[in-house]
Amino acid sequence: MTTTPTPPTDEARLLDLWRRRPTLTEPEWHALYTLVSATLANRNADLIARLGGTREEYIQDFFEDKVLMLNQNNQELYHRGALAFYYERYLISRLRDPYIKHGLAPTEDDEEQSATDPTDDIEDESTLRRQLSDWLALELDSPTTETAATPQTLIAETLALDLEHLLTAAQDFLHGRGDWAHLAPDSDWIRLYLGCHFCPDGETRASISLNTLARRHSIPSYHTRAVKLGITVPKQQDAALTAFRRSYRGQWLLALGVEVDPEHQLEMTLALKILCFVALKQQESC
Template sequence: MSALPSRELARTLDDAILPELWRRRTRLSEDEMVSMYDLVRRALRSYHPQELSALGEDKEELVAQFIYTKVLRLAPGHTESNACAESAPSNGYALCAYFRRYLIDCLRSASHQRNVSMEDEGMEQEIDLHAHALEDPVESVLMEYGLDEHRVRLAARTFIAGLDEPERIVLAGSLGWCSGCKGGLSAVATQHRVPSYHYRAVKLGVTMKKTADAGDFSNTKIGRWLVNVLGIDIDSENRTAILIALNLLAAESSEDEMIDAAA
């Protein structure tokens, strides 16, 4: 997790251009189509929802079909969309939710139902839940855990308020608003004179040792917040919900807190 700031910066750059490309997705130039294709693949690279194993098809092929049919809308009969401009995914997490919805549609299709025992695989309830998901893909993920964006944001504010000043600076420099600053967390910590910043980062959960596992992360402050407050277990199956919660936590880490800490 020590490379998190650079990954956060790359994700921020993708998120900045995603909505605009999405709104023009049926009128993109060839170069823009390549950019959109690469952006979606990056967003889905480490996303492995359980529907993938139920479908039994190659993930890369499914991603390519998703981009061709649902993103770029190149398939016959899919060239136009009735979706409003506001429905454009705002970030990579939303793209993950869109892709999962596409996989669920595949599972519901007759061609896939012949190969999937809905009762044996316990998928019927799961599919029905997503079939009635909210239009907002972030909300549709959070609702599985009895959460919504407003509740997570409130929990994030309470969590941040409970941190001491050095911890708030470490959070801002690793996940929050200044995570893309030149020099990363080290530079931010030096600027704000945070002692033992690496130790604090490990305890907070924004930096992990190479040998760390899910249990180690569960014992960090952020890990305990996810598990005990939000009810999201640290498990690979919950990766999308965890990423959304961390994204909202990062969004609630504001510049005002850094100013207060430096005062």
């Protein structure tokens, strides 16, 4: 008589997927997200109420910040209760961080700060911006290889990347594709934040405040999202770099192979300016 094997419990499946995160397939990642969401769905309502936003947002944040990011600091998971403990600690850390805590209304300083970049103190930044603007306008509208000074040359010499690869990486990031598929649910507001608030230079398009964008497009937790994207950071240099490395834009730079530190400001500026140019070109309506 053949015995039908007992299917694994949800907890056993959760622990198995958690342990195998470095090698999970895309369907397995979706399964893990479903199990994590089900485990955390009804927990810590008091903390979430103090933070603002929805439980779905914080579960997704936790998944992106603590489950997707595989590094030596990730904890082992021995039972489902440990996951709930990690999640509670994560929410508490969000409450303690004055730059992430929702409910902390951005001040005028925050709004001004969010419209700057950790790389904006480079002396030749304005010249670089003008050159890139001219080059990329030509390249994106009518690609050519006949000009002597090309964006391809600058990118190859500075970043050791070709322009086509960099433009594809920017488009994938902005639309939540490929390696950035986990950002697909956030892609609409990411493009709005960059194309309508952060990247406009005031000449061809005026910058719209985050508060206005949030009201116009019903974007919840809009200041928290600015921190996640890396367009609002603490004022202290060390804290700013640490927060920026964790942000979406910081992770995008690291994925390109660009170091996020003061010694690589030119490389950071170049890559982020190109991300801005692509965002501005693709975001027609604000």
